Amino acid sequence: MTTTNKRAQVRIRDLSRSFWEGERQHDVLRNLSVEFAQGETVALRGRSGSGKSTLLNLISGIDVPDAGEVEVSGKSITGMSERERTLFRREHIGFVYQAFNLVSTLSVSDNIRLVLELNGIGREQADQRILKLLDAVGLRDRAESYPDILSGGEQQRVAIARALAHEPVLLLADEPTGNLDDRTAEGVLQLLDELVRQAGGTMIIATHSAGVAEYSDRVLELQNGALVS
Amino acid sequence: MPAIYRASFGFLRRHPWQLGLAILGICIGVAVMVAVDLANQSSRKAFLMSMDTLNGQATHQIVAGPGGVDETIYTTLRVEHGIRRIAPIVSGYAHAGEVALQLLGVDVFAEADFRQYTAPANFETDLAASPDTGPGQPEDMVRRFLTVNGSVLMSAATAAELALSPGDSFEILVNGKQRQAVLTGILRGNDGREVGGLVVTDIANAQYWLEMQGRLSRIDVRVAANDEQRLSEIRGSLPPGTELLSASGRTETTAEMSDAFMTNLTAMSFLALLVGIFLIYNSVAFAVLQRRELIGVLRALGVTRGQTFRIILSEAAVVGTLGAALGLLAGVWLGEKLLVLVARALSDHYFAVNVTDVAISSASVVKGFVAGLGATLVAATVPAIEASSFQPRLALTRSTLEQRAGRAVPRLGYSGIGLIFLSALMLALSGRSLVIGLIALFVLILGFAFCIPFIVRGISNALAPFAGRIGGTAGRLAIGGVGKTLSRTGIAIVALAIAVSATIGVSVMVGSFRASVSDWLGSTLQSDVYVGVPRGSLDPALIPDLTSLPGIAEYSTSRRAWLETDNGRTRILAIRMAPGSYAGTNIRDADPEHVWRQFNQDSAVLVSDSYAYRHETQAGEFVTLNTPQGRVELRVAAVYQSYDSNDGAIMMSRNTYNRYFDDSAIDSIGLYLNDGFDVDLVMNSLREVSEGRQSLIMNSNDNIRDISMAIFDRTFVITNVLYWLAVGVAIIGIFGAMLALQLERAREFGVLRALGMTPGQTGVLVSLQTAFIGFLAGLTAIPLGLVMAWVLVEVINRRAFGWQIDIAISAQPLLAAMALAIGAALLAGIYPSWHAGHARPALAMREE
Secondary structure, eight states: OBOOSSOEEEEEEEEEEEEEETTEEEEEEEEEEEEEETTOEEEEEOOTTSSHHHHHHHHHTSSOOSEEEEEETTEESTTSOHHHHHHHHHHHEEEEETTOOOOTTSOHHHHHHHHHHHTTOOHHHHHHHHHHHHHHHTOGGGTTOOGGGSOHHHHHHHHHHHHHTTOOSEEEEESTTTTSOHHHHHHHHHHHHHHHHHHTOEEEEEESOGGGGGGOSEEEEEETTEEOO | OOHHHHHHHHHHHHOHHHHHHHHHHHHHHHHHHHHHHHHHHHHHHHHHHHHHHHHTTOSEEEEOSTTOEEHHHHHIIIIISOOOSEEEEEEEEEEETTEEEEEEEEOGGGOTTTOGGGSGGGEEOSOTTOTTTOOOOHHHHHHHHHHSTTEEEEEHHHHHHTTOOTTOEEEEEETTEEEEEEEEEEEOOTTSOOOTTEEEEEHHHHHHHTTOTTEESEEEEOOOTTOHHHHHHHHHHOOTTOEEEEHHHHHHHHHHTTHHHHHHHHHHHHHHHHHHHHHHHHHHHHHHHHTHHHHHHHHHTTOOHHHHHHHHHHHHHHHHHHHHHHHHHHHHHHHHHHHHHHHHHHHHHTOOOOOOSOOOOHHHHHHHHHHHHHHHHHHHHHHHHHHHTOOTTSOOOHHHHHHHHHHHHHHHHHHHHHHHHHHHHHHHHSTTOHHHHHHHHHHHHHHHHHHHHHHHHHHHHHHHHHHHHHHHHHHHHHHHHHHHTHHHHHHHHHHHHHHHHHHHHHHHHHHHHHHHHHHHHHHHOOOSEEEEOTTSOOOTTHHHHHHTSTTEEEEEEEEEEEEEETTEEEEEEEEEOOTTTGGGSOEESSOHHHHHHHHHHSOOEEEEHHHHHHTTOOTTOEEEEEETTEEEEEEEEEEEOOOSOTTOEEEEEHHHHHHHOOOOOOOEEEEEEOTTOOHHHHHHHHHHHHTTTOOOEEEEHHHHHHHHHHHHHHHTHHHHHHHHHHHHHHHHHHHHHHHHHHHHTHHHHHHHHHTTOOHHHHHHHHHHHHHHHHHHHHHHHHHHHHHHHHHIIIIIHHHHHOOOOOOOOOHHHHHHHHHHHHHHHHHHHHHHHHHHHHOOHHHHHHHO
16 A cells, blocks of 8 residues: 555545456456545556556546545545535546546636536636636636637646636546647646645646656556556 | 536537527427417317307207208297297308308397397498488398398408498309399397308298298207206107207217317327427437537536436427427418318318418417427437436547447337337227327337337448448448447438338328229219209209200219218218119128118118218118108118218118108219210200209219319328428438538548548548438338338228228339438438538547
8 A cells, every 4th residue: 555644635445446348357446545645746657548547537436446445535435426426526626637628618717617606606706716717827818718729738728727716625637738749738737736736735647748757746656457656 | 597508508509500400390390280280270160160150049959850840840839839049040052153151041030049140230231321221220121131032141251252232132052043132231240250151041031042941951949058848848849850959069069070080180290290309309319429528528527417417408498499489480370371271171071161360279389389398308308318327437439329329229129119019909909099099100100210220220230241342441331330320320210211101101091092982983983974053952843854865874863961860960871773873882791782672672771881880880780860750770781882971871772761751852963874975965965954944063974083083182182291291300300410420420531531532432421321321211111101001091090080991002102202211311411411521631630
């Protein structure tokens, strides 16, 4: 088990998850145990198919394990119903994806507002927070633009703003620089690091990029569904 | 609007074609349903109102058989029994120029308790200044009405239509004879009801014009509710064959004759809505599939399943509301067009109905709106459940969806087979219920629909290798792709197949029916020339002169009359057969020679197919008739084939009729010519003989057959209109489906273009696929269409009208259906083909 001395924000015990491909069972995660401390940034490295995304999905409650337990801020995600997991994720977890996953039919500001509305934040307060976040990601002048006219780097900055809008305790980033060139990727990582640390949140970044390590407190390596470092 | 709804509705805004087509599909479905409902209701309402106008406040009516009511009964009731609230009526039909009128002969002194508009106080005239007619006081008007020869009253609208003013004389044709009438006043319906198309005259004049001296059509009676004593007193004083019946009951019975016709039209209108439901499902399912990633993102961001479900349903509600609202407007417009067809069909077959304006009832509007919105919500429920079940892992790939759809196909097929069995069970156990028969038909359609994806996948997989051999990878992509993208193509094929199968079902049914009627006319119409009077009977003095003309070998006579029987109003046919006539009547399951002997010698009767079916009567049983001789029981010698009227008829020999009924009228005669005599020359002689005596309708054998077939074809015009509308909905649906399908495959086409496929090749690929979709729809529609035809002929028509039709299947409707399916699909595929061919590869790949 990989542990930390700080207070654990995320605690994972004996987590297993497998998928079926026809008749063949494919074990993605095998009895995995790990803890992530509050305020810690951890890079989760590994090759494609090593189980990084599956682990993030299990932590966020998007997916459910075959066995084991996930605890976030002292609450067991695995013991929750689907609806409880959704509401927990809505309130406490932020997501940044490789493919940005912005809502193409909403403007930049509305993409951020969406999360604030889901969390019941009033319009005035939401407006203030959107402006603050857009300032922080340097996109205030693109507030009313639609995602499809933004560059990849800009889209990812919107995604970061959206992920942090409701001030989550945990930010999960799945290959956040996978679709970006090196220079833009660097900028995005700096931004993520700055904003998450500023807010005192915990961040887990799944990546196979070596460059992420310098922004992380720890680097964990996943191989064939198990942690090797 | 909250951002999650904006996110979702934004998709619809960005796909206006898809949105527009979905709205149009619902719009047409609702429009057809509302239009049929409005046309049916308006016709029925117009009929009931005109009957209400004619019956006035009468609670009961005294009626007798074909000869009418003896007028001494009225005198007896009024004088001997002191019953004051009764009014004698003589009614018939007349023509003034081309305008058909209903003739009502009344005793104005007895009218006050019945019809306000015939009460003298309501007569209007502008003859007051005329020195000939005196001042316009009510008593003077009554005097004029009673004393001026041929005096009539009519509504201002009717007078305007005939360009008449009070005081004008005009010619009126009654019972084929020209009469001189004088318009002495205008009728004023003081309760706002239409009294148009009606001409009122004094009862004595009506008796003279209609040649009903000493007879009445009926006596209107008004008694207080529950005054059983008075009713018993009246009944007790009536001679045999004369009856006291409820006035509203008689009207209802007449109106009910058209129920089956209207139910069938309503069912046809539901077909368009059913096709619409599939298309709405298709549209919503597409919209969900296209947004699977968006929904995945929303779910990952914390949108719950319930919220996802509500988003999809609210979209459907908006689309449904818009579609239904537009459908209501279009329905009123279409209703006015259909009303003409419905009113004409009703007038041809059931009762005269004179209506031009659609009466928009709130019930029809609410029904249409609820059906449109409800159908949309029902259709959207499955995709909404599907959307809410998406896992928020963003990994719901195209292949996962297809795998899921693929797994559902056999399950759907089994459910379809189950539904087909259920339908068969419903048909077998529902006895004679038309409504359950129609429901079973819809269950059958649904069952077949569920089996179609299974069949499509099988055919597509089987043909793909051949397509690959002929057309290479592109061919395999086009043909095999259909079966591999069932989640997108399946519903479109089902919708088109249902619409096309309806055209097969209805075409085969109408074709079989037409062939049966044509054969029947061929054997029934044995005479060379038919002579009759429009809505009247032949002058008895004229008949010997007509039948003794040179060249006429034999003649038959016919009298059609209505009789109140224990089975309701029944049509009686009294026939004097010429020797050649017998062979024209097709006797079912009996020895004709034996049957005709009983018919002529033993007062036995024949009953038509419809009568036998409706009243469960068969040869050897007895029918009871109320005659002036009292109640008589006549043995049924056999059942005979007839498509004459769907309420059925009892046929008896003229001798039998004369024996029991006091009625010598003859409606028409059939003349058999000697060999070598020219039909036209004989008809000229007939015209010369009848000139100035009675205006006759004469038709040669061929001519009357043409007229009959024209009436038949006219009846089914409305059916054709309805099923073409259903096809229209299907074409719109397939267009929407193809468009959405090709848009969704934009990336795939982008890749093909990037790999070197030319725009033309890409367009051909899409066209090939749409043609194959049309072919599959046509192919699967054929078995469904044929089974549908069988159900329509053997179950629906039988239960609705009692007709026995021999199914006649020819290749023509099947080939036409296949051409329609492929043509519709190709037509729908033109724009998507162009779109796919002209997509810029880089852009298309980026859009995904």
